[in-house]
Amino acid sequence: MDLNDQTTGAGPAGWWRHAVTYQIYVRSFADANGDGIGDLPGVTARLEHVRDLGVDAIWLNPFYVSPQNDHGYDVADYRDIDPLFGTLADADAMVERAHELDLRVIVDLVPNHTSSEHVWFQEALAAGPGSPERDRYLFRDSPDGPPNNWQSVFGGPAWTQVEDGQWYLHLFDSTQPDLNWRNPEVGDMFVDVLRFWLDRGVDGFRVDVAHGLFKEETLRDQVVPEGIESATGASAGESMVERTEVDEPMWDQPEVHEVYRRWHEVLAKYGGDRMMVAEAWTQSPESMARYIRPDEFSQAFNFSWLLAPWSAEAFAEVITGTFEAVDQVDASPTWVLSNHDVDRHPSRYGGGATGLARARAATLAMLALPGSAYLYQGEELGLEQVEVEPEFRQDPLWFRTGNPGRDGCRVPMPWSGSQPPFGFGPGTGQPWIPQPAEWSELTVESETADPASTLAFYRAALATRRTFAETAGEEVEMVAAGTDVLSFRRGPITVLLNCSTEAVALPAGEVLMASGPVDTALPPDTAVWLR
Ligand code: BGC
Numbered sequence: 001m002d003l004n005d006q007t008t009g010a011g012p013a014g015w016w017r018h019a020v021t022y023q024i025y026v027r028s029f030a031d032a033n034g035d036g037i038g039d040l041p042g043v044t045a046r047l048e049h050v051r052d053l054g055v056d057a058i059w060l061n062p063f064y065v066s067p068q069n070d071h072g073y074d075v076a077d078y079r080d081i082d083p084l085f086g087t088l089a090d091a092d093a094m095v096e097r098a099h100e101l102d103l104r105v106i107v108d109l110v111p112n113h114t115s116s117e118h119v120w121f122q123e124a125l126a127a128g129p130g131s132p133e134r135d136r137y138l139f140r141d142s143p144d145g146p147p148n149n150w151q152s153v154f155g156g157p158a159w160t161q162v163e164d165g166q167w168y169l170h171l172f173d174s175t176q177p178d179l180n181w182r183n184p185e186v187g188d189m190f191v192d193v194l195r196f197w198l199d200r201g202v203d204g205f206r207v208d209v210a211h212g213l214f215k216e217e218t219l220r221d222q223v224v225p226e227g228i229e230s231a232t233g234a235s236a237g238e239s240m241v242e243r244t245e246v247d248e249p250m251w252d253q254p255e256v257h258e259v260y261r262r263w264h265e266v267l268a269k270y271g272g273d274r275m276m277v278a279e280a281w282t283q284s285p286e287s288m289a290r291y292i293r294p295d296e297f298s299q300a301f302n303f304s305w306l307l308a309p310w311s312a313e314a315f316a317e318v319i320t321g322t323f324e325a326v327d328q329v330d331a332s333p334t335w336v337l338s339n340h341d342v343d344r345h346p347s348r349y350g351g352g353a354t355g356l357a358r359a360r361a362a363t364l365a366m367l368a369l370p371g372s373a374y375l376y377q378g379e380e381l382g383l384e385q386v387e388v389e390p391e392f393r394q395d396p397l398w399f400r401t402g403n404p405g406r407d408g409c410r411v412p413m414p415w416s417g418s419q420p421p422f423g424f425g426p427g428t429g430q431p432w433i434p435q436p437a438e439w440s441e442l443t444v445e446s447e448t449a450d451p452a453s454t455l456a457f458y459r460a461a462l463a464t465r466r467t468f469a470e471t472a473g474e475e476v477e478m479v480a481a482g483t484d485v486l487s488f489r490r491g492p493i494t495v496l497l498n499c500s501t502e503a504v505a506l507p508a509g510e511v512l513m514a515s516g517p518v519d520t521a522l523p524p525d526t527a528v529w530l531r
Contacts (some may be wrong), residue, residue, distance in 0.1 A: 016204070016275045016298050017332040018469045019056040019372045020462060021106060025340045026063050026085055027071060027432065028412040029377055031425030036432050038412065038424070040086035044094045046415070047101055049444055053380055053455075054462035057104035059206050059277075061340060063091070064110075067117050069175040070396050071410075072108075073208060074115035078193040088200075095201045104203035106277065111190050111259075112212035113176040121177050129166050136186060137177045138169035140219065149221045150250055155401035158250075169219075171212060171250060173396040181213045187259060191266055198270050204298070210278035210291060214256045216249035223247040252282050260296040277301065277334070285325030292331035301374065302334045305366065306342060310349050310358055312486035312499040315365065316478060319488065323476065326371075332474070333371035337362060338379050344409050347385035354525060356382050358499075360457055360515035361527035365497040367465050368490060368529055370474040375458075378413055381442045382454035386411045392433045411435055416445035457515065464513045464529070468493060485522075497527040506530070 030042030040063060050058060062072030063085040072082065081091055098105045114121055120136050127133035129141065139162075140147040146159035147167055152174075159167040160174040169178045179186045194205065225246065260278075267274040275298035282288045291300045302322055308314040326333045337345040337359070349358035359382065366373055385408040390398075395405030412431040415423030420435045422443050440446070447455035472491030481487035484500035493512070498504055503521040509530030511518060516526045 014275060014298055014332075015056065015104065015273065016277070016372055018370075019104070020054075020367070020465070021057040021059050021104075021372065021374050022050050022053065022055040023339060023374060023376045024050075024058050024060045025377055025410055026060055028410050030413065030415070031421075031431065034426045034429050035084070036421075036425060036429055037084055039084065040081065040090040040094050042425075044090070044097045047094075047097055047103065051101040051103060052459065054459055054466065055103070055375065057106055057203065058098060059106040059374070060108065062108045062110060062208075066115055067175065068394075069115070070173055071394070073110055074113070074117075074173065074176045075110050076115040076117040076119075078110075079196050092200060099201070105201075106204040106206050106275070107197055107202050108208060109190075109193070109197075109205045109276075110208040111179070112209040113170065113172060113178045116175045116177055124168075125162060129164060134166070135183050136180055138180050138215070138219070139166045140169075141165070142167050148219055149224065152400065154397045155403070169215070171209075173400070175396075178212070178215070181255070181259065182217070187262065190259075191262065194263060194266050198267070198274060203273065204275035204277065206277050206279060207297070208279055210260070210297070210300070211252045211256065211280040211282055212250070213259060214253035216253060218249075220249055222249055248283070252280070252287055257290060257293075257296060260291065264295050264297075275299070285321050286328070289325045289328045289331070292326065293329045294331075299332055299334050299372065301336055303336070305335045306337050306339075306345070310362075310499055312484045312497065315362075315486045315497065315499070316488075319369065319476060320478065333369065334374060335366045335369055335371060336374040336376075337366060338376040338409070339374070340376065340410055341406055342409065343385045344376075344379065344383060346382060351384055355384065356454065357516055357525040360454060361497055361525055363458075364461055364513060364515040364527040364529065365486065365495055367461050368488075368493055368495045370472070370476060370490060376409075378411075380455050380458040381414070381444065381447055383411075383414075383439070383442060385409055386433070386436055388433055394432075407433060414439040414443040416443050461513050492531050494530040495527065496522055496530070498522045498524050500524055 024043055026043060027038045029038040030046040031038050032041035032045060033039060063081055064075045065077035065080045065082045066072045066074050081087055095105050123133040124137055146157050150158040152158045153171055154173050158169055158171055161167050170176050171178055278291045278297045278300040280291050280300050288300055291297050304318045308318050322333045346355040346359040349355045388407045393405060393407050395407050397403050398405035411433045412424040412435055414435055417423050418440045421431050422435055422439060424431050447453035472493055477489045479487040479489055481496055482504050485504050486497040488495050494509060501524050503523045506520055506522050512529040512531050514528045518528055522528055
């Protein structure tokens with residue numbers, strides 16, 4: 001295949017290869033109608049903030065019709081908007097406004113499972129065992145308990161029994177039944193869904209649980225090493241982070257790639273400028289690379305950067321490992337530090353002033369790397385993970401396991417003013433999760449007025465990145481720079497990230513950007529771009 005062929009969407013010319021994409025968690029971004037929950041008109045009204053930040057694209061978490069048991073990752077109708085978030089006309093207006101502001105739009109696609117309220121699942125329940133309706137899901141007879149030992153990612157058995165005695169598989173919540181991708185009707189339905197959104201003008205798809213879809217056909221037991229309670233943990237917060245090499249008959253099966261080759265062709269028919277990015281938690285760089293072969297995904301999230309501890313050695317290993325993987329298939333790398341499933345990175349790095357300094361430094365190092373970066377709403381303000389009171393928690397992980405879950409990184413954005421709801425919605429109505437009072441210092445309004453703010457830092461870093469992102473080349477050369485100091489060179493830019501506890505001398509060069517104060521030395525927890 002000619003990698004420069006734009007019509008395939010796979011060539012080095014694809015816009016996403018250098019893009020910075022800003023993730024919008026719709027329910028927590030901006031609330032236009034005052035019901036305490038963010039919505040699409042809210043997104044549209046606040047897109048100028050995203051444009052001013054200096055990114056290229058937005059990715060919106062699911063806004064489709066859904067009972068919201070997993071905040072929209074339980075889709076009841078893939079072709080309509082949940083009334084909580086607005087209407088199809090609101091979605092069209094959002095896409096139009098984004099395009100006016102030169103922002104591409106990526107929407108979330110959830111193909112591994114539907115909501116139990118999806119018409120297919122309701123038909124399957126009504127039609128009974130052995131019916132074609134049940135064959136769209138993974139129903140099994142098993143008189144002596146669940147058909148196998150698989151555990152849900154959200155805790156507890158991955159099987160639920162229905163009234164007539166059959167069991168159905170759900171790798172996530174019991175309200176998220178897994179589809180049977182060996183049934184051709186399922187594949188055809190998703191091609192229609194892709195076309196529906198492509199016809200409405202979206203530029204791409206973030207594909208949820210892309211490594212799911214197919215399970216080993218026998219649905220055999222998983223071999224669980226002694227001492228490990230559950231090994232189904234791939235995706236969703238903590239369980240993702242603790243994942244180790246295990247037997248996984250429920251993930252990453254070879255048949256899944258046929259699906260993505262078909263989708264790639266669907267996208268290519270739209271002029272080659274549409275993309276798709278995989279959320280695929282695979283076990284090795286080699287298995288990740290299979291998803292981003294030239295005729296499959298445009299790119300895949302690289303969670304190893306996000307999972308790395310605060311250590312120069314760990315960051316260096318991630319960089320080298322990432323290039324080993326993407327170079328196998330001529331794909332572009334991606335980098336991400338935060339999203340709606342993990343603790344926010346200032347908190348992961350220890351919280352407080354140190355956590356924030358490290359977060360800014362890791363972000364600066366990330367933004368110098370070739371490839372594309374994904375930012376999560378609120379990180380440009382330096383927001384930390386919030387400890388949400390149990391009465392407000394809504395994550396199914398919390399209900400199924402008692403683990404506090406992911407709500408703490410989903411607290412609504414603070415825009416302006418000195419008290420909650422900080423301009424999140426009109427008036428004084430409170431959002432679905434209370435915002436901490438201290439966020440008065442972290443609103444977009446107050447940070448815009450402060451040249452030393454994290455927001456000012458993100459804007460400057462993104463503007464500077466634009467001056468070299470497409471011209472500094474795709475090669476990275478690691479440079480020795482002392483104990484616990486990460487350094488690499490990319491074209492004319494040299495990057496240093498000081499993870500140690502001592503200041504280190506700065507090599508010669510013009511300081512293009514720094515994540516904190518620097519003089520002739522680079523203090524701990526600080527990164528710099530030199531030219
Ligand atoms: C999403 C999660 C979601 C899960 C089930 C993911 O990996 O990012 O937020 O709970 O898929 O759809």
